[in-house]
Amino acid sequence: MVVLAGVSVIVFALVHLVPGDPIRLALGTRFDQATYDALRARSGLDQPLVEQFFGWFGRALGGDLGVSFRSGETVTSLIAERLPATLTLAFASILVALLIAVPLGTISALRPRSFVDRVATVLSQIGISVPEFWMAIVLILVFAGTLGWLPSGGYVPLTEDPGAWAQRLLLPAVVTGVVSGSVITRFVRSSVLEALGADHVRTAQAKGLPQRQVFTWHVLRNALLPLVTVTGVQLAYLLSGVVVVEIVFSWPGLGQLALQAVQARDYPVLQGAILLFAVVFLLINLVVDLLYTAIDPRIRR
Amino acid sequence: MTATAAGEPLLEVEDLRVRLRTPRGPASVVNGLSYSVRRGETVAVVGESGSGKSVSVLALLGLLPARVATVTGAARLDGEDLLGMSPERLRQVRGPGVGMVFQDPMTSLNPVLTIGRQLVEGIRAHGEVSKAEARERAAGLLTEVGLPDPERALDRYPHELSGGMRQRVVIAIALSNSPSLLIADEATTALDVTVQAQILDLVEKLRTDHGTGVIWITHDLGVVAGIADRVLVMYGGRCVEDGTVDDVLERPAHPYTRGLLGALPDLATADEGELATIPGTPPAPTDLPTGCVFWPRCPVRGDARCETEQPPLQVVGAGVTKGLPHRAATWCGEGGAR
Numbered sequence: 001m002v003v004l005a006g007v008s009v010i011v012f013a014l015v016h017l018v019p020g021d022p023i024r025l026a027l028g029t030r031f032d033q034a035t036y037d038a039l040r041a042r043s044g045l046d047q048p049l050v051e052q053f054f055g056w057f058g059r060a061l062g063g064d065l066g067v068s069f070r071s072g073e074t075v076t077s078l079i080a081e082r083l084p085a086t087l088t089l090a091f092a093s094i095l096v097a098l099l100i101a102v103p104l105g106t107i108s109a110l111r112p113r114s115f116v117d118r119v120a121t122v123l124s125q126i127g128i129s130v131p132e133f134w135m136a137i138v139l140i141l142v143f144a145g146t147l148g149w150l151p152s153g154g155y156v157p158l159t160e161d162p163g164a165w166a167q168r169l170l171l172p173a174v175v176t177g178v179v180s181g182s183v184i185t186r187f188v189r190s191s192v193l194e195a196l197g198a199d200h201v202r203t204a205q206a207k208g209l210p211q212r213q214v215f216t217w218h219v220l221r222n223a224l225l226p227l228v229t230v231t232g233v234q235l236a237y238l239l240s241g242v243v244v245v246e247i248v249f250s251w252p253g254l255g256q257l258a259l260q261a262v263q264a265r266d267y268p269v270l271q272g273a274i275l276l277f278a279v280v281f282l283l284i285n286l287v288v289d290l291l292y293t294a295i296d297p298r299i300r301r
Numbered sequence: 302m303t304a305t306a307a308g309e310p311l312l313e314v315e316d317l318r319v320r321l322r323t324p325r326g327p328a329s330v331v332n333g334l335s336y337s338v339r340r341g342e343t344v345a346v347v348g349e350s351g352s353g354k355s356v357s358v359l360a361l362l363g364l365l366p367a368r369v370a371t372v373t374g375a376a377r378l379d380g381e382d383l384l385g386m387s388p389e390r391l392r393q394v395r396g397p398g399v400g401m402v403f404q405d406p407m408t409s410l411n412p413v414l415t416i417g418r419q420l421v422e423g424i425r426a427h428g429e430v431s432k433a434e435a436r437e438r439a440a441g442l443l444t445e446v447g448l449p450d451p452e453r454a455l456d457r458y459p460h461e462l463s464g465g466m467r468q469r470v471v472i473a474i475a476l477s478n479s480p481s482l483l484i485a486d487e488a489t490t491a492l493d494v495t496v497q498a499q500i501l502d503l504v505e506k507l508r509t510d511h512g513t514g515v516i517w518i519t520h521d522l523g524v525v526a527g528i529a530d531r532v533l534v535m536y537g538g539r540c541v542e543d544g545t546v547d548d549v550l551e552r553p554a555h556p557y558t559r560g561l562l563g564a565l566p567d568l569a570t571a572d573e574g575e576l577a578t579i580p581g582t583p584p585a586p587t588d589l590p591t592g593c594v595f596w597p598r599c600p601v602r603g604d605a606r607c608e609t610e611q612p613p614l615q616v617v618g619a620g621v622t623k624g625l626p627h628r629a630a631t632w633c634g635e636g637g638a639r
Binding site: 198203204207209210211218221222295 | 392395401408415423427474477
């Protein structure tokens, strides 16, 4: 809670520090002083900044994040509208990432410097360094254009049409999943490698455990902690919206919402979105901490 | 400690050689090591760090990473070839055939699994035993190694136990399948003397009750005098001297053994002077000297052959005591050229 209050102050300050006047932007060429003043008064922007903050913060505590300057909708409804799409993409991406990273990283660690390891290293380097928008465009060209197997973008809720939902989800999930997966692969490789070299693995072998059991319980089990950490970080990143991918695939997620809010200097929406990202980050950290204690008895107490 | 020489050979090692691939080139860590251990016999292996003691026993059980280690020679446990064994057969031998106690109790247990689990999985890996039964046996083993409140210890994690307690758990694991050979690699080095004495007593009891053969790797010559029947002195990956404890410790024939004994603090004469040390450092296994491995540090070198020809292990001194030969690999001649 203390953290959230701090985040709120910083967010509020930063948002208002950005040059540009939302009312002036909204009025554009139809500018006249009277309307401008009226709108300013209605949105509360004529108040001193400190007062604006406490007003906003007080309402935010009650769950009211204000009204968008641009559309007049409440910020909570705007976020609620975008949240399912973001959640869907984030979790699908992390699934893709883990499906790539865990097997690939493990095999690399088991056969360091082997052909597979080298290929995995090169692939994950490429995955980390290739720009997402480029990968997204290439995939669209191939699978939506040339092959025509998948739609090039858009979002359909699962409840409406599961088939269309999956079709539209696949490409963006692969793009973000490959990027996250590349990062996670490196972590899996190094943590499995480290676990393999631990003394207790030799003890396990020396008592005559089958190789598979040694690997599952004395290597993988111990490599789990760093995996949970990095997965949490990646998930937090994905949940705060992957702007570029959302734009390329016209995916109506929070990243796009935040970007539009920045462009329009739509303070309430921007503040609401960033506050939400902070909450998400804290929640994920909490979950990761809880998982830690479940995984490693040394942290329990 | 009387030598129970009557036992039949349990472990026979012949010309064991281990080469490791290291970043600084190939290292000859064990160079033609031959020895045997009989049932109910305790053989102490002594030598400085890096003399190849640990590697030589790890090699027997295939516990060296295959990517970096090349093991040649022969090793037979109860007549069965250890080095050429199928992986599955080797797995079956680890545990009931050979139990191994590792050096560092702080790292040799898995930190995320309970003590009970780590004992039970070892017991259940060798034969159809129910979980409850294995747990009961595990508790019994912990009692045997002198762990207080074994039932509770089973549900604890390694970090909740002290170093001494953990080492007893490691020993309990090694004993859990009643091995015919127990290898203890610096098993008591990390423990305080009273705990060490308890562990030594326990091993002594096993040896007399079950006829367990024991290889005790240590650099504590006090422990050697206390528990071993025979001693094998290793230097530069070779056995430079072996024989009964009395022969080797009382009448050392190799200048290196004499150096080791000279470096031992003697309570009777401790009031003055410094400890004798062996000048120089042990040879790097990547760059072993030709001839006798010890010559660059040897205080009595002089024979022309020292620097060129490797001395064979020959019977020395009083020769054979109770059927056990006293041998040394040196050109220094009978009883040493002192």
